Amino acid sequence: MNWRKVWTIARHEYLxxxxxxxxxxxxxIVPALGIIGLILTVLLLPRGxxxxxxxxxxxxxxxxxxxxxxxSGYFTPILPEYRExxxxxxxxxxxxxxxxxDELQAVLVIGEEYLESGQITALTxxxxxxxALADSERVRTFLVTHLLAEQVDPALARRxxxxxxxxxxxxxxxxxxxxxxxxxxxxxxxxxxxxxxxxTIFSSSGYLLQSVAEEKENRIVEIIxxxxxxxxxxxxxxxxxxxxxxxxxxVWLGSAWGFTGGMATLLALVGSVGIPARxxxxxxxYYLLGYLLYAVLMAGVGALGTTMRESQQLAGxxxxxxxxxxxxxSFVMINQNAPVARVFSFFPLTAPTMMMxxxxxxxxxxxxxxxxxxxLLLSIPAALWFGAKLFRVGLLIYGKRPTMREIWRILRx
Amino acid sequence: xxxxxxHLTKQYGDLVAVDDLSFxxxxxxxxGLLGPNGxxxxxxxxxxxxxxxxxxxxxTVLGGTPAAAQPRIGYLPEERGLYRNVRVLDMLVYLAxxxxxxxxxxxxxxxxxxxxMGLEDRAHSxxxxxxxxxxxxxxxxxxxxxxxxxxxxxxxxxxxDPVNVERVKGVIADLRQxxxxxxxxxxxxxxxxxxxxxxxxxxxxxxxxxGPLADIKRQFAPHAVRVRAPEIPPGLPGVVAIEPKDGAxxxxxxxxxxxxxxxxxxxxxxxxxxxxxVAPVPLEExxxxxxxxxxxxxxxx
Numbered sequence: 209m210n211w212r213k214v215w216t217i218a219r220h221e222y223l224x225x226x227x228x229x230x231x232x233x234x235x236x237i238v239p240a241l242g243i244i245g246l247i248l249t250v251l252l253l254p255r256g257x258x259x260x261x262x263x264x265x266x267x268x269x270x271x272x273x274x275x276x277x278x279x280s281g282y283f284t285p286i287l288p289e290y291r292e293x294x295x296x297x298x299x300x301x302x303x304x305x306x307x308x309x310d311e312l313q314a315v316l317v318i319g320e321e322y323l324e325s326g327q328i329t330a331l332t333x334x335x336x337x338x339x340a341l342a343d344s345e346r347v348r349t350f351l352v353t354h355l356l357a358e359q360v361d362p363a364l365a366r367r368x369x370x371x372x373x374x375x376x377x378x379x380x381x382x383x384x385x386x387x388x389x390x391x392x393x394x395x396x397x398x399x400x401x402x403x404x405x406x407x408t409i410f411s412s413s414g415y416l417l418q419s420v421a422e423e424k425e426n427r428i429v430e431i432i433x434x435x436x437x438x439x440x441x442x443x444x445x446x447x448x449x450x451x452x453x454x455x456x457x458x459v460w461l462g463s464a465w466g467f468t469g470g471m472a473t474l475l476a477l478v479g480s481v482g483i484p485a486r487x488x489x490x491x492x493x494y495y496l497l498g499y500l501l502y503a504v505l506m507a508g509v510g511a512l513g514t515t516m517r518e519s520q521q522l523a524g525x526x527x528x529x530x531x532x533x534x535x536x537x538s539f540v541m542i543n544q545n546a547p548v549a550r551v552f553s554f555f556p557l558t559a560p561t562m563m564m565x566x567x568x569x570x571x572x573x574x575x576x577x578x579x580x581x582x583x584l585l586l587s588i589p590a591a592l593w594f595g596a597k598l599f600r601v602g603l604l605i606y607g608k609r610p611t612m613r614e615i616w617r618i619l620r621x
Numbered sequence: 622x623x624x625x626x627x628h629l630t631k632q633y634g635d636l637v638a639v640d641d642l643s644f645x646x647x648x649x650x651x652x653g654l655l656g657p658n659g660x661x662x663x664x665x666x667x668x669x670x671x672x673x674x675x676x677x678x679x680x681t682v683l684g685g686t687p688a689a690a691q692p693r694i695g696y697l698p699e700e701r702g703l704y705r706n707v708r709v710l711d712m713l714v715y716l717a718x719x720x721x722x723x724x725x726x727x728x729x730x731x732x733x734x735x736x737x738m739g740l741e742d743r744a745h746s747x748x749x750x751x752x753x754x755x756x757x758x759x760x761x762x763x764x765x766x767x768x769x770x771x772x773x774x775x776x777x778x779x780x781x782d783p784v785n786v787e788r789v790k791g792v793i794a795d796l797r798q799x800x801x802x803x804x805x806x807x808x809x810x811x812x813x814x815x816x817x818x819x820x821x822x823x824x825x826x827x828x829x830x831x832g833p834l835a836d837i838k839r840q841f842a843p844h845a846v847r848v849r850a851p852e853i854p855p856g857l858p859g860v861v862a863i864e865p866k867d868g869a870x871x872x873x874x875x876x877x878x879x880x881x882x883x884x885x886x887x888x889x890x891x892x893x894x895x896x897x898x899v900a901p902v903p904l905e906e907x908x909x910x911x912x913x914x915x916x917x918x919x920x921x922x
Contacts, residue, residue: 216718224707427702431763434670434696435719 209443213436217444222451225415234411235456238404239463274347275303275315280322283354290350307333316347323355345370402564403534404460405491409499409560410527412453414520416445416503417510420599421519424511429603438600446503453499487568490577497584498560501591502526508595511602526557533562544569545576553580556587623648623771623802624669629678631664631826638664640826642678646771646804646819651797653817653834654806657912661826662806663699666773670696683770692721695769699776699806701760705749709740709759712748713766720767727766734762737795738788754785761792772796775806790816810905824912834904841907842899845873846880848887849896857886871900 225231273293277300278284286296295312297303303315310333319327328351352369360368423429432441506523513519533540533552540549544566552558553566559580566572624646631639639661646652656662667673669680671687683690704712710731717727735741738758743751751759757780765772777789793816796803805817813820813834820837822830830837849869859878864871872883880899887894 210721213719213721216715220715423704425702426704427698427700428704430672430698430700431696431716432719433672434694434698435691435716 210436210440213440214444214447217436217441218448218451221415221419221445221448225419225449225452226455228415231411231415231452231456234407235459238460242463272311272313275306275312277303277315277317279320280318282322282357283318283351287353287357290353293346294350304331307331402491402561402568405457405495405564406498406530406534406561408453408456409495409502410530411456412449412499413502413506413523413526415452416449417506417519417523418516419445419449420507420510420603421513421516424514424519424603425516433603438603439596442504442507442596442599445507446500450499450503457495490567491564493581494560494563494584497581497588498530500588501556501560501584502530504588504591504595508591508598508602511599513602529557530561533558533565537565540565541569544572550576554583556583559584622646623683624804625679625681626665626669627679627681629665629668629680630676631661631668631673632676637826639668639675642823642826642828644821644828644831646802648802649797649800650818651793651803651805651816653813653820654804654823655808655810655813655820655908656823660823662823663775665823666696666775666804666806670694670773690771692767693770695764695767695772697761697764697772697774697777699779703748703756703760703763706747708745708747709735709751710744713763716763717767720769722767726768730768731762731766734766738762738792754782757781757785758788761789765792765796769801771802771804773804773806776808777805778807778809778812786812810903810908814904822908822911829911830907837907838902838904839899841902841910843873843902844876844878845871845900846883847871847896847898847900848883848892848894850887850892850894852892853887854890854892857883857890859883859886869896 271293273295275297276283276286276294277297284296286294295306297306297315300315300317303312303317306312307315313332315331317329317331319325319329321327349369353365356365356368359365423432436444505526509522509526510519513522533549536548536552539546540562543549549562549566552562553576563572563577563580566576622645626642626644629639629642630637642661642665654662654665664673668675669682669687671691680687683693707715710728713731713735714724714727717731718724722730732741732744735744738761740751740755740758740762743755748756748759761774761777764774774793778786781789790812793803793805805813807813817834819833820830821828847866847869853863853870853872855863857872859875859882860872861875862873864873874880874883884894884897887897
């Protein structure tokens, strides 16, 4: 294996394809999206609270007021700020009637000796314990505020009633403190990250395919084959275009880094999710193994086609197979260790995509990780052998695509 | 010898493409590799270039194995093409580098040959922007840009206009002058006659004619002389037929009559002999005779 020639081929493939408009556009998409996102969030920041409140109202179920029968005297009259959600009733029967009539969510009966004994009854129509609990924050602040109202400074009363109202969540990570993200970001960002990685694998493999099929269609392949060994040619293309894919990923990661760094200092509203080192390292491993497997198979299969279109059709099967985990994404998101997810993790052609979907979602059994990597490490040499043979012979067959029988004969040697 | 082929055999399923073929090529010569379509010429070339492995036989080229010789061999295939979207000079340098040439040297040689082929102002154009004739010339340059010692040209004249045919002939002459060896495979027999020193005619994978062109022509020469004179007197001794041909006369001789006897007879009769030679037989006729003769043979069996 003449590595100098492999380098020459790799460099040629890299430089030729990095100038393609398609590649430049695709690589620029992520920074472009980042810029758009930045602009949007800057525009929305002054109205951030209004946006948050609006979002909250979209998810609000609508609540009825709570009836209060006050025998202790501390809650009569009800303070102005609570009058919308709490209604005072002199007469317990009246309150019950209103509850039966569905005008109230619940009735709170506060006992005469409430201060000493804490006696308080909550009456609801169904055993909707949840409903009562959901409102317990409001009920708690209602009770505390009223109890303290006459005794202490109003500001103290308010703080005592709602000590955690302005809680800021932060996560301690390797690098320091990160802002706590919402559920949305924990799911979506890894999902899109994995999706982008898959996209680079397939765009690089696509260029590989194109390069092989083009040389065949151009008929220049015969001169090439009289200059280098087929394995050197294949290695050069796989490595050169792998480097191209990596370049794309680095541009994306770099711009994402720059943007989240920028956003974190600018905004308090949007959280960014720190990617744990474990996810990152495994992501790189699966990316490299996944690319090697697909690239080699694509090169071999691509060499069988007689025209560019044919080669693309043949290779399309692999793209489809690799995408199966994404079709199952909704199941995997619910439980990343579901049996269906585990099965696809061990099958080499779906392992990279499935694992990259599972790992950011939470703990994955190390058996799955070791097993899927093992399966890939075993299948890559097999694919290399298979692909190289197809490559060697396919390159010189013009005019008609070999039949399955002929392919079988070729493989047997 | 620069190339030695011993008992070379290659089979594809039931088809025997090359059948126990043996021949040699001398350094510095122009060797004609001839044969009808499907005779096995391209398969033979591919085996010498280590593109396809032989089933049996041995090939020694440039003192070593085909694999070792690859960097020093140039190849213009019959099914040929070029990169489309790359610049002319970049493509030539890349192809030379694939052959193991040094970058700077390759660039220099590429520019030299582009100039020789009248393409120097197209060095930085994209290949697809060149006219068809220019691309054809470029293909020839691509085959020799890495300064090979042995060059295989498979149907180099195919599709060329007369001007470009002359250009390619010029290239072959230049290569010869540089001491390179050329193996020329073509159907254009008239060009073979002009260019080649020795030939090998293959039919159905087997060698049917092999050796110096002059010897072969002599072997097939009809017992006749060609005389250029105003007229030929009848009744010359030993002349059985007189046929006008190409502005001269072909005189068929009886067995036992030597050409010089006829010359003496003509001079004695006072004929104004302007030219006299043993009648040449065009290689084309030899080709057809040998190949169809073999066809008939096989039909008979």
